Amino acid sequence: MGVSKVLTGNYAVANAVKLAKVQVVAAYPITPQTTIVEKIAQFVENGELNAKYIRVESEHSAMAACIGASATGARAFTATSSHGLMYMSEVVWWAGLGKFPMVMAVVTRALAPPWSIWSEHNDVLAHRDCGWIIFFAEDNQEVLDLTIQSFRISEDEKVLQPVMVTLDAFILSHTATPVSIPNQSDVDGYLPPPGSRRLPFILDPANPLTHGNLAYPRNFMEFRYEIERSMGNARKIIVEAGREYGKITGRYYDSLIEPYRCSDADAVLICMGSSAGDAKDAVDILRDEGYNIGAVKLRTIRPFPYEELRDICRNKRIIGVVDRDYSFGFGGIMHGEIKSALSDLHIPVQGFIAGLGGRDIRVEDFIQMGRKLYHIIESGVGEFPPIWINLRREVFR
């Protein structure tokens, strides 16, 4: 079953990359991601990981190099955060739209100005639409587990899309907690041999193919539909990969969402990333106070857990969505998506905006949100515009 070590989220990623026997790493530093690529550099230089390590001059080049490596059939990895992700954005799209399997860890961090190094999800959510499978991890164990599973999912011939594993800045990236590390032999059996992928496109002079040349409108839409089919397949493959992973580790992941005390709940709070644990604590406390409430953690945002959410939310009286992100002139991004997914169920979906730029979302904040949901049910007023949690309103007077 492996060993247990005290690891930061970033070191959990690095250990997973080592276990996955990644063959090409392209890396550029950015806070708070940097310790991932530092640790991997150490693994490579110590001979613990036999990979080519390309110390590129920018994130744009990091992703471009991963695309090049992926095009040869090699297993590729990079990591970034915030401005790094935005700077590489053009090629992030290229990787997703070109169906290049690879894994990227993204440490969620607010975009500037003003400068911030703390967590916010806008960096990742700006890349919802580019053909990447996107996971949000709750804790360091899930960070390690997801990173390993992601290589299997990404390289599955029914998927062949890149995968992003995201972890929240500092709350996970720099906080050390016990993490169980599986045996190398178990991971070797779980993942396909690195470099064994052949489909759909491998650079090979003996079999010359052109990737990415001009497609006229009569051919173009099918490329897009192919990605959507892969995303559809990924729903099943992600669950399969999570179940098979349970067989080697005892830790089973069998849904795109993780519901907590939802079955008899009237109200459900939906969140993602590192605050899911606090949401669950708040649910326990509110249950003791007599509130019939549950929580749902989104594990993926792409593919979007449409059916799973509808199944959980179907008979609820109200849903709350906690966004650590914001779309200006619209509202919380996941609030909008979830409200749309549930639209025909005629349940009020209340948005909460919390934790922007790393402001703490405390257990008591979730308790307040839970009570607010009940207040809305009881008053029968329907939902309010998104509620900004702990906004210092005196600043605007």
Add this chain to the structure above:
Amino acid sequence: MSISIRDLPLEEYVLLGNAACPGCPASIGLRMLGKALEGKFILVVPACCTSIIQGPYPKSAIKVPVLNIAFAASAATASGVRAGFEALGKKDVQVVVWAGDGGTADIGIQALSGVAERNENIIYICYDNEAYMNTGIQRSSATPYGAWTTTTWRGKTEFKKNVPLIMAAHRVPYVATASIAYPLDFIAKVRKAAKINGFKYIHLHAPCPTGWRFPSDKTIEVGRLAVLTGMWVLYEIENGVFRLTGVSKSLLEKSKRKPIEDYLKLQGRFSKISDEQIDLLKRHVDELWMEYKHLMESG
């Protein structure tokens, strides 16, 4: 190393029915590249004329594997391809970037500088048609002084960026210039580059009838005049040692060079250039030759 045209393979790697303009220098250069490496290479192509020349999906006019990539990303992508092959134990494949001057001298120069500094084992070829031709003849930093483009209607007011010398400043094992009008010189350089481990940069002058405004049967003639007037110079810098090559070897004496007006007058892009501008251009060319002379003597 002398190469005869009879030694080149008969096999074509740029196929009929490609989408190049008539007289296109990029397709001429690509054809020579294919023959030089006998098809044993991977082509990484950023946004440039060759994005179009290779033809639309589901066909391709290029008989080697082509990985198309975003404008600024070709050098870094090639380093990833090389790393992937090495990880997989495939060492006998050349990885070649084929990029235009915009993708090299402008938007791609950061990634290019990165691969040069890391001395990645790839060949980077810039086919230099001296403007953004694929988008309709906008000036690039490689456009020469005085040239009309659709963003310099009165002629460009700055001189051409000297990318080969920028690359030489990275102290890479091999930097060369070439011209599509001197195919054997170009092929010899590609073959030499293929034998060198580390980063190789070849800057291929590529006169473009569409953008330079000359008849499409004059591509080679204009290319030759660029070299014979000294506006373009054939050389290589191998492990820091500068050497003129081909016909340029005999042009160090200014008197041996044809007047640059012979080159300019064939091209519509210079039709409005003034005598004062020509004088400035001449002085610039003389200065470049002084620089090369100095490099020869110090090498």
